[in-house]
Amino acid sequence: VKTMVGGRDFMESQFNRAIQSRRQPGSAFKPVIYAAALDKGYTPATVIIDSPIVFKDEEHDFTWKPKNYGKKFYGPTLMRQALAKSRNVITIKILQDVGIDYVIDYARSMGIESDLSRDLSIALGSSGISLLEIVKAYSVFANRGYLVQPAFITKIEDRFGTVLEEMNPVRSKVIEESTAYIMTSLLEGVVKYGTGTRVRALKRPVAGKTGTTNNLFDAWFVGYTPRYITGVWVGFDQERSLGNGETGSRAASPIWLGFMQTILENEPVRVFQVPEGVVFAKIDAETGLLPIPESENTIFECFKEGTVPTEYTPKPGAITEPEQFFKLDM
Numbered sequence: 001v002k003t004m005v006g007g008r009d010f011m012e013s014q015f016n017r018a019i020q021s022r023r024q025p026g027s028a029f030k031p032v033i034y035a036a037a038l039d040k041g042y043t044p045a046t047v048i049i050d051s052p053i054v055f056k057d058e059e060h061d062f063t064w065k066p067k068n069y070g071k072k073f074y075g076p077t078l079m080r081q082a083l084a085k086s087r088n089v090i091t092i093k094i095l096q097d098v099g100i101d102y103v104i105d106y107a108r109s110m111g112i113e114s115d116l117s118r119d120l121s122i123a124l125g126s127s128g129i130s131l132l133e134i135v136k137a138y139s140v141f142a143n144r145g146y147l148v149q150p151a152f153i154t155k156i157e158d159r160f161g162t163v164l165e166e167m168n169p170v171r172s173k174v175i176e177e178s179t180a181y182i183m184t185s186l187l188e189g190v191v192k193y194g195t196g197t198r199v200r201a202l203k204r205p206v207a208g209k210t211g212t213t214n215n216l217f218d219a220w221f222v223g224y225t226p227r228y229i230t231g232v233w234v235g236f237d238q239e240r241s242l243g244n245g246e247t248g249s250r251a252a253s254p255i256w257l258g259f260m261q262t263i264l265e266n267e268p269v270r271v272f273q274v275p276e277g278v279v280f281a282k283i284d285a286e287t288g289l290l291p292i293p294e295s296e297n298t299i300f301e302c303f304k305e306g307t308v309p310t311e312y313t314p315k316p317g318a319i320t321e322p323e324q325f326f327k328l329d330m
Helices: 026-038 079-084 088-098 100-109 120-124 131-142 177-193 197-202 248-263
Strands: 047-050 055-057 062-064 075-078 146-148 155-157 163-166 171-173 207-212 218-224 229-235 278-284 298-304
Touching: 026 079, 026 088, 026 100, 026 120, 026 131, 026 177, 026 207, 026 218, 026 248, 047 079, 047 088, 075 079, 079 088, 079 177, 088 100, 088 120, 100 120, 131 146, 131 177, 131 207, 131 218, 131 229, 177 197, 177 207, 177 278, 177 298, 197 248, 207 248, 218 248, 229 248
Parallel strands: none
Antiparallel strands: 047 075, 055 062, 146 171, 155 163, 207 218, 218 229, 278 298
């Protein structure tokens, strides 16, 4: 840990908000769910239907109708696009499909220790966690699947130079290297054309994710380059709205950008290295399947070996079975 800011004035408050505070991460928690889904057979080209869903609790006479931030539904959406645009309903559907317990166990393996509610609301980041925890979890993607325990003091020496204590951070493999890279690629998409576009001004490879909670109480941005990872939380100790439109994109990501511009000013530009076990293939950006001459929009997508689509996009006007390429139409 190179730098930590836990408050504005130590004389005013000794409470360290970077470690001791537990706040709802909002959409900043979504990458944990998406990573879990990648290990359950999803790919960046998986298509999920963004459509209304309703949950009824007859016992407590409660109805939950989750919505996207813009209060719109977008129909068939590639997993990559869903994360880049931070689609709430799609994330809930993914969580419902892969399993709440599975995702919670996955979060634990990535270093998140705070209590997580065993319900679908964790898809929207409803359970409070610390800034240190969320940065630690994202660092697994940056570290190619390895969880490294944060070290605040590297070593302690006496006045004669004798080492009294030395920190050797524990490093453990918790997810596949291919999963970590694909998540990095998905989070690069958040910056290139999603909710994190403000940090494109860094003008170097960046992966990251915004987070915003209900009523704009909390704003987050967690992002990393091939060498450094930084997390920003913005909010009030006594929860209240940050103000109209003060989302993670608007309130938190500019702080992250300013800090990273300073520390990377004289650093060489590095790129994220592609590991073995990851391959690239051209797909139709609308269907997630292999393109045909009539495909209007194609992209190169990354996949784990053996998961590249084998079916071709249906020709315009062809009659197809919807389940052929639509997933989770609930």
